[in-house]
Amino acid sequence: MATTTKEYDFSSIEPKWQAYWEENHTYAAKDFEDKPTFYVLDMFPYPSGAGLHIGHPEGYTASDALKRFKKAQGFNVLHPMGWDAFGLPTEQYAIKTGTHPAITTKQNVANFTKQLSQLGFAYDWSREVNTTDPGYFKWTQWIFMQLFKKGLAYVDEKPVWFCPELGTVLANEEVLNTPEGPRSERGSFPVERRPIRQWVLRITEYAERLIDGLKDLDWPDSTKRLQENWIGRSEGAEITFDVAGHDSQLTVFTTRPDTLYGATYMVIAPEHPLVASITTAENQEAVAAYIEKAKSKSDLERAELSKEKTGVWTGATAINPVNGKEIPIWVADYVLMTYGTGAIMAVPAHDVRDFEFAKEFGLEIIQVIDDGGDATKDAEGALTEAYTGPGKLINSGEQSEKDSESAKNAVIEQLAAENRGQATINFKLRDWLFSRQRYWGEPFPVLWLNKRNYDQVDDALKSVERPVTCEVDSELLYAIILPDTELPLELPEVESYTPSPDGQSPLSKAETWLHVFIDPATGATSTEAKDGWVPAIRETNTMPQWAGSCWY
Secondary structure, three states: OOOOOOOOOHHHHHHHHHHHHHHOOOOOOOOOOOOOEEEOOOOOOOOOOOOOOOHHHHHHHHHHHHHHHHHHOOOEEEOOOEEOOOOHHHHHHHHHHOOOHHHHHHHHHHHHHHHHHHOOOOOOHHHOEEOOOHHHHHHHHHHHHHHHHOOOEEEEEEEEEEEOOOOEEEOHHHEEEEOOEEEEOOOOOEOEEEEEEEEEEOHHHHHHHHHHHHHHOOOOHHHHHHHHHHHOEEEEEEEEEEEOOOOOEEEEEEOOHHHHHHOOEEEEOOOOOOHHHHOOHHHHHHHHHHHHHHOOOOHHHHHOOOOOOOOEEEEEEEEOOOOOOEEEEEEOOOOOOOOOOOEEEEOHHHOHHHHHHHHHHOOOOOOOEOOOOOOOEOOOOOEOOOOOOOOEEOOOHHHOOOEHHHHHHHHHHHHHHOOOEEEEEEEOOOOEEOOEOOOOOOEOOEEEEOHHHHOOOOHHHOOOOOOOEEEEOOEEEEEEEOOHHHOOOOOOOOOOOOOOOOOOOHHHHOHHHHEEEEOOOOOOEEOOOOOOOEEEEEOOOEOOOHHHHOOO
């Protein structure tokens, strides 16, 4: 007997049950219920467009299935939804249309919510959060204040990608390498390297703990290795070289102090602070041109092993601390200020990149590790490629005949005795650049004061480790944080969301909000002068998009 099936009527069945779930709070987690608990957390979407894209339901379908499965098993399941809603895309839309980012965000969130509900996902909408809600970002600001108090937040000028058109700093992953040069991922605008005042978080203080904590995670070994390589722990030595004819020194980090006798030149990053002062007059033009060209390259491009080796001599020399030999100091873009000290000692006989650079520019190559016949050499016995393995030291003065490992310790001891070096541990992990020069982000709960007024402020509002300072118009200013009672610090209304041409945030133009008076005893602020209160300026950078999404 033939059977017939009725076509599933999505348009009537789905809305009926979705309405039932909403009215009866079917998927709401219940506080203090006598059931085992289970927490399902998605990465909250960024409501930057008019609606969902296919990647959203792709991931949310899996977490929805898990939520329903655990609920069927008898668990009290918490599965919230929220919005990671600060950030650059909404601000760019505001610049183009004049629409306040909050309005655009509200419209997008409403549509996202409608679409997610129509898909039938089992969320507890009573727990919905939005990173742009003052009640939420109050706690983002509070977390920053705790980091500040502990000395884990500081200000520094960092060479970063800057997009004049977007008026903001970009992360490496937001920069595309194109035939026309580096471009912003959003808008495909030209970008350049520029030093800009930034807030930075000392995440390197936790590097050892991050590595140690990996052993307790139930992660695949391959994922743990990726994390270890990202943190990049290296044991070695810091070595100090005097710059000949200057009252300056260059410090390098190396994992191979046993090869120090083979250092035949040094290389410093184009952004190194000593470049200008040590470059000779006859080399200044070439060095300046090279530095300008390096600004258009990403760190990934510069660190690429197979790329063409480029560089220029500064005209200066450094003194090798173990043999007194003068060696030339070059500027080359394969050395990065973001790793180590921004300077290296080059040992071409025992480092692949140094060898290629030395060959390119005809620099001296001195073998100081006996290869035991393992290295490739030409008919005259000269190395045709770097020997990077261990062995006995040769051409190394009193360290000759020692094996590599014992020589490492011996060289470090020798340098330490002469106050020219020490054993140290280095990490690839860098401190976290934690600010943007834009409007649509969490305001920093920070005020800047001159030294006289700073000294009057209660110590509870200061960094306990060391003062946080920056120079503005040749005046040194000191940072303090707001008291808890001043939170949340909300964004002011501004006439334009466009950053200034020099990269300053739109907040720098909000004069009424920017200039305040502070009670030194309590940290309370006012836009009007009061007896005994002192003037202060608010921080104009805002937090990056990840600030609010790091802790939900």
